[in-house]
Amino acid sequence: MALKALDYDSLNENVKKCQYAVRGELYLRASELQKEGKKIIFTNVGNPHALGQKPLTFPRQVVALCQAPFLLEDPNVGMVFPADAIARAKHYLSLTSGGLGAYSDSRGLPGVRKEVAEFIQRRDGYPSDPELIFLTDGASKGVMQILNCVIRGDGDGILVPVPQYPLYSATISLLGGTLVPYYLDESENWGLDVNNLRQSVAQARSQGISVRAMVIINPGNPTGQCLSEANLREILKFCYNEKLVLLGDEVYQQNIYQDERPFISSKKVLMDMGSPFSKEVQLVSFHTVSKGYWGECGQRGGYFEMTNIPPRVVEEIYKVASIALSPNVSAQIFMGLMVSPPKPGDISYDQFARESKGILESLRRRAKIMTDGFNSCKNVACNFTEGAMYSFPQIRLPAGALQAAKQAGKVPDVFYCLKLLEATGISTVPGSGFGQKEGVFHLRTTILPAEEEMPEIMDSFKKFNDEFMTQYDNNVGYSRM
Numbered sequence: 001m002a003l004k005a006l007d008y009d010s011l012n013e014n015v016k017k018c019q020y021a022v023r024g025e026l027y028l029r030a031s032e033l034q035k036e037g038k039k040i041i042f043t044n045v046g047n048p049h050a051l052g053q054k055p056l057t058f059p060r061q062v063v064a065l066c067q068a069p070f071l072l073e074d075p076n077v078g079m080v081f082p083a084d085a086i087a088r089a090k091h092y093l094s095l096t097s098g099g100l101g102a103y104s105d106s107r108g109l110p111g112v113r114k115e116v117a118e119f120i121q122r123r124d125g126y127p128s129d130p131e132l133i134f135l136t137d138g139a140s141k142g143v144m145q146i147l148n149c150v151i152r153g154d155g156d157g158i159l160v161p162v163p164q165y166p167l168y169s170a171t172i173s174l175l176g177g178t179l180v181p182y183y184l185d186e187s188e189n190w191g192l193d194v195n196n197l198r199q200s201v202a203q204a205r206s207q208g209i210s211v212r213a214m215v216i217i218n219p220g221n222p223t224g225q226c227l228s229e230a231n232l233r234e235i236l237k238f239c240y241n242e243k244l245v246l247l248g249d250e251v252y253q254q255n256i257y258q259d260e261r262p263f264i265s266s267k268k269v270l271m272d273m274g275s276p277f278s279k280e281v282q283l284v285s286f287h288t289v290s291k292g293y294w295g296e297c298g299q300r301g302g303y304f305e306m307t308n309i310p311p312r313v314v315e316e317i318y319k320v321a322s323i324a325l326s327p328n329v330s331a332q333i334f335m336g337l338m339v340s341p342p343k344p345g346d347i348s349y350d351q352f353a354r355e356s357k358g359i360l361e362s363l364r365r366r367a368k369i370m371t372d373g374f375n376s377c378k379n380v381a382c383n384f385t386e387g388a389m390y391s392f393p394q395i396r397l398p399a400g401a402l403q404a405a406k407q408a409g410k411v412p413d414v415f416y417c418l419k420l421l422e423a424t425g426i427s428t429v430p431g432s433g434f435g436q437k438e439g440v441f442h443l444r445t446t447i448l449p450a451e452e453e454m455p456e457i458m459d460s461f462k463k464f465n466d467e468f469m470t471q472y473d474n475n476v477g478y479s480r481m
Helices: 013-017 025-035 057-067 069-073 083-095 110-124 138-150 166-174 194-206 229-242 266-273 311-322 329-339 349-375 399-408 412-424 451-472
Strands: 133-137 156-162 178-183 210-217 245-249 283-288 301-307 443-446
Touching: 013 166, 025 412, 057 069, 057 083, 057 329, 057 349, 069 083, 083 110, 083 329, 110 133, 110 266, 110 301, 110 329, 133 138, 133 311, 133 329, 138 156, 138 166, 138 210, 138 245, 138 283, 138 301, 138 311, 156 166, 156 194, 166 178, 178 194, 194 210, 194 229, 210 229, 229 245, 229 266, 245 266, 266 283, 266 301, 301 329, 349 451, 399 412, 399 451, 412 443, 412 451
Parallel strands: 156 178, 156 210, 210 245, 245 283
Antiparallel strands: 133 301, 283 301
């Protein structure tokens, strides 16, 4: 019998190659256990509100009024909503062509793009052009749009850090390109060595691959490190010399948990370098409302800014964006509010500042609790989470565990994470889903569980881990860096 278009054997092979570990085997098993009544702690995905983080009050007030504009006509609206929230809702509604139910420009509302440009200029000290900013349904959609324009076929390679966020490996597979890995150095707090970049590019080119773009994730996901200014300069020089477009995934720029290495944007470093770099290096930078102290993952608001991209290319990227008609309009308003929050003196400022500070300070404490907890466990080593929302501990598995995993037909860190899930309800992602060096194993967990629950979660992890290591330790050896 002839195959139908949606029979498995006739599917697009790129779809079948595509893997996305964050919602893969571990997540599906966790969902099954939850249906069976087991308490599951979903630390597999950076989803703050799902783990109890409260939404910020002011942006929700503004968007609520935009969603229900009839409330603005109610004479009692001022008794429920502060005057600055009412004013901002009227401002955003005036930017639309018919409220939140109408399409916007495919690049997003011009007024919101102007607010994003002003935010970038305040952050970096250099002008930003709203015409080179596209609003998107989360940063992920922007990444996919740009990769779709860069990748022409399997002969095109994209440099991606390993460990990496599987958005990149999955999208590159889906678009039929080739992922060219460059390895971060765990022993140097997940630092980036430009010599390693050169080796990766040389090896890819020797195989006939045209390397066209480089991805950086700063702060890192899953690794949690912050790139230094010196490192960013090296990267930008490398992209200049190799004629690569740099894709700067900077969605965790508000999530910084130490003072020694603050976030600095790729755009600022590039502009500081001056000509010829600032005039020639092609850069696309991404940001979102899903992370930071906002955590509005479900709202799907994001943007990308293009630097040194030729006008005709910008027109083609606009064409790609227009296929989806327009980004989610309420998400665009969230983005406008994120880049232009209440200011000192505004009615809502004190509450907004108190809520924001409380979330970030708690995340900083949780990053330390989790790192210290992992480092207290047998055969576990974890670099400090400098930024982002994740810990990525190395699990040094004894030979007995490697043998048991092989007998079970599982990758060793998948085997470990499934055992952890069954015993404790803690749902993580195995390091193999992000890429790692051969024979080295990790897991990724978010630092997002409620602060008051964190000590109990880490105690539960330690009890499981140490019993697991004792059970499988036959003194033959361990997986190592």
